[in-house]
Amino acid sequence: MSEINLKAKKREEYKESTLNQIRKKGVIPGIYYGHGVDSISLAATEIDLRPIIYTTESHIVNLSFDGDSSNYSCILKDVQFHPVTDKPLHFDLIALKEGETLTIEVSVHLIGNPQGVRDGGTIQHILHKLEIECLPSNIPSHIDIEISHLNMNDSIKVSDLKLENIKVLNDENASIVAVVPPTVEKVVTPEEGAETPAEPEVISKAKKDDEEKEK
DSSP states (O other): OOEEEEEEEEOOOOOHHHHHHHHHTTEEEEEEEOTTSOOEEEEEEHHHHHHHHSOSSOOEEEEEETTEEEEEEEEEEEEEEOTTTOOEEEEEEEEOOTTOOEEEEEEEEEESOOHHHHTTOEEEEOOSEEEEEEOGGGOOSOEEEEOTTOOTTOEEEGGGOOOTTOEEOSOTTOEEEEEEOOOOOOOOOOOTTOOOOOOOOOOOHHHHHHHHHHO
């Protein structure tokens, strides 16, 4: 797994009004925490956070602070986004401790062109992320799944995965990806031999007047 350096500042502001003010300046509040470590409230610029939060890859984050010579090894645990603007509002970094397992989500990458797709089927990518448990040294940047062998109506479930030193926590019966037949719209046609209803006769006023004169 690749590593990314993140320079941040420790903060003491906790009021939401204050946090909104720093967000307007492009600074995002966050927290560093973990088992057996002291939590640290922090803030980092949105620009510095982009390589960490706007990616499908998992990275080890080498966190450092101004005026502090210590380096904190961690990983992105969660990001909260504004429901309308999609701007980051808050981020969580969880400490990595050698020899201690942790639970994180990693992205799923599909590899190959399935036979079922070449036969006209469609790929349904159901689980884009998997929740896993492993040691820090075994954290993958993502999980590759080979799908070239899938035929029409085939699928890959969580129970089909064979990952070394990694435990997948999702339901083992959950489907990750499947190849499904194309959707065919049913065209309704009139039944053979069915009579078409006759249109009602429309008698115009002029025609009715002519008929009355002839009488």
